Amino acid sequence: MSDKLNLVIVGAGGFGRELYEMLWAAFSPAKHDFKGFLAQSDQSLNDAGLDVPFLGDPLEYNPEPDDRFLMAIGYMDARRTLYESLTSRGGTFASFVHPKALVASTAEIGPGAVIYPFAVVSNASVLDDCTHLNYYASAGHDCKIGKYCLLAPYATLNGFVTLEDGVYISTHGVVAPGKTVGRDSKVSAGSCAMQDVTNGAIVFGVPGRQVRGMTHAD
Numbered sequence: 001m002s003d004k005l006n007l008v009i010v011g012a013g014g015f016g017r018e019l020y021e022m023l024w025a026a027f028s029p030a031k032h033d034f035k036g037f038l039a040q041s042d043q044s045l046n047d048a049g050l051d052v053p054f055l056g057d058p059l060e061y062n063p064e065p066d067d068r069f070l071m072a073i074g075y076m077d078a079r080r081t082l083y084e085s086l087t088s089r090g091g092t093f094a095s096f097v098h099p100k101a102l103v104a105s106t107a108e109i110g111p112g113a114v115i116y117p118f119a120v121v122s123n124a125s126v127l128d129d130c131t132h133l134n135y136y137a138s139a140g141h142d143c144k145i146g147k148y149c150l151l152a153p154y155a156t157l158n159g160f161v162t163l164e165d166g167v168y169i170s171t172h173g174v175v176a177p178g179k180t181v182g183r184d185s186k187v188s189a190g191s192c193a194m195q196d197v198t199n200g201a202i203v204f205g206v207p208g209r210q211v212r213g214m215t216h217a218d
Contacts, residue, residue: 005066005094006034007033010058010086011071022098025100032068034052036052036055038056038061058086069094070112074150083129093111098116119151122141124141128147137153142159146164146183156172156174158177164183164199165184169186170188172190176194181196184213185213192206194208197210201213
């Protein structure tokens with residue numbers, strides 16, 4: 001395998017197009033090549049006028065040793081399915097940390113994670129596989145963020161927060177210090193989770209109230 005890697009973005013919608021525009025802020029074009037997009041359709045790329053390689057359906061793509069995948073899908077179940085599918089066939093995911101993000105040296109970032117400009121990951125926080133922090137999202141010190149979680153712009157996790165797998169924190173959503181948000185749950189835009197959140201719940205309001213949603217197992 002050569003030292004030069006082929007970067008492949010998984011997802012060709014708005015998230016993928018955003019990531020493509022930021023790509024060389026985190027990766028050197030002299031060291032790596034952009035191979036193309038994986039998605040079920042290239043319609044979004046065409047609509048945006050992007051003349052870039054389209055590699056086809058990620059469920060049918062055969063990973064090559066020099067490929068490094070970048071996850072760019074917002075929908076959790078699809079993100080989970082494609083990550084597991086590609087890695088089961090030998091695919092390797094890279095993490096993307098924009099240089100304008102603030103990530104503590106003691107933080108741990110898992111494969112497939114994407115951290116946008118002006119996001120913050122504080123000391124001793126751990127981000128598991130395929131977690132995404134959008135613009136100005138923040139994870140306070142000692143947070144534990146599970147797989148496939150997504151923090152929308154300005155979402156805030158205070159210190160010692162735990163997010164289990166597949167949690168979505170919407171824009172300006174907040175989780176209070178030390179609280180746990182169960183898997184496949186959602187904190188709605190502008191809402192604050194002041195208590196632990198059960199699996200599959202939706203939190204809305206300030207202080208947040210919980211209603212039953214759908215879990216991944218339902």
